Amino acid sequence: MFLSMRSDRVTQADRRARSRNALLESAARGLSRYGYGNLVLEQVATDAGYTRGALYHQFKDKQDLTLAVLEWILQTWTEEVGVLVEKESEPVAALLALARGHAVFCRRDIARVAVALRLEFSGQDHVIGRAVEDAYELLVKRCVRLINAGRKAGAIPPGPPTRSLALAFLGAFEGAVIALDGQAPHDELLAARAAAGVLGLDPLTATRRP
């Protein structure tokens, strides 16, 4: 019993979780850089310090691995960015917090996974494409609600349909963040400015921190 607790002897569950995490992280990097089609599982495994055997022991196939990466990323996004949005009571403040938080979140090298997958599978009837679209749709709906609330409160001027506005809102700051590629600290400010601009708000006053 004591022997089995020695630090160099790890439990099976720990061992499994450790390699799973390493594989997920490696796969996320790979997906972010090369996309799904160009992702080579041999490379993913090697980068994580394993072989393809370990990968296929933990994941059913390439698709299963990708879905796991997606789920993993969405969860961390919710934990890190979602909570920032929740904290804000004003709709406009929440939307700008979303843009800022996303910029900070994307400073890691896994930033482009969602965008890459969405571009690669958009308009196709594919499991992965649907998974990304579904997650994205939730985000769009959330923005639609916030924008509607902001308009009702008079904080956001009338204009294009709410859904179009939400799509452009997300696309704009996402595009800015990817283009800046983690250039702190400007990424945060410029993402917020892009977001404010789409919403029809004066970017300089909207992004002035209290």
Place this chain on the structure above:
Amino acid sequence: MFLSMRSDRVTQADRRARSRNALLESAARGLSRYGYGNLVLEQVATDAGYTRGALYHQFKDKQDLTLAVLEWILQTWTEEVGVLVEKESEPVAALLALARGHAVFCRRDIARVAVALRLEFSGQDHVIGRAVEDAYELLVKRCVRLINAGRKAGAIPPGPPTRSLALAFLGAFEGAVIALDGQAPHDELLAARAAAGVLGLDPLTATRRP
């Protein structure tokens, strides 16, 4: 002589040009939808009404075809969007014309070729990646000059480094345009708003047409 001019008998040069165009267009659609890695030449040829034999007769290989598509798109972009920018004398007006023009340009299904290739090859030492980056760099430089001019004239407020601003500027309206996916007429307005926001201009006054 007369017989050779009959409408159902086309000259070899015409024939060549016609099939080349068909192949280029088909390849552009494919690249836009699936990216380089997932592009299947058999599909490209079939969509254009040919076989891979015709394709390999006109283009050296997949890479050559892709570079030709890129060149073709850049040229039409210059003809359709570039001229709009040239016409404006004020830097800010030129930048907003760029955003608007790009939105209109991207209503076609070849919109995402450049973005897809840039995402797929960014950070890699690949001929295609360099070609896209080089073209993009020219555009960035152009924006840098316009932004500098705008700042000198007092039309654009000071802030982040010009290059960062230019990158975010391009990324923001490009992202918005892709997200809207050709939803006329909102794409044009919202692209301009995103662009104005990044530059620090009030989007409502900046996008008010004269």
Place this chain on the structure above:
DNA sequence: GAACCTACATACGCGTCTGTATGTTTCTGA
């Protein structure tokens, strides 16, 4: 410590896609 289970490695079959080599049709020019 013996039997069992789990984590991981190695080896191979198979399909897919690219590029080339060779055959067939269509046009051109003397």
Place this chain on the structure above:
DNA sequence: TCAGAAACATACAGACGCGTATGTAGGTTC
């Protein structure tokens, strides 16, 4: 009108990457 060239189709070879089958080392349970 016919020989040659260009456009295009078909057939084949090689590479690559996925998934699976099988072997081995390390951990767990009794």
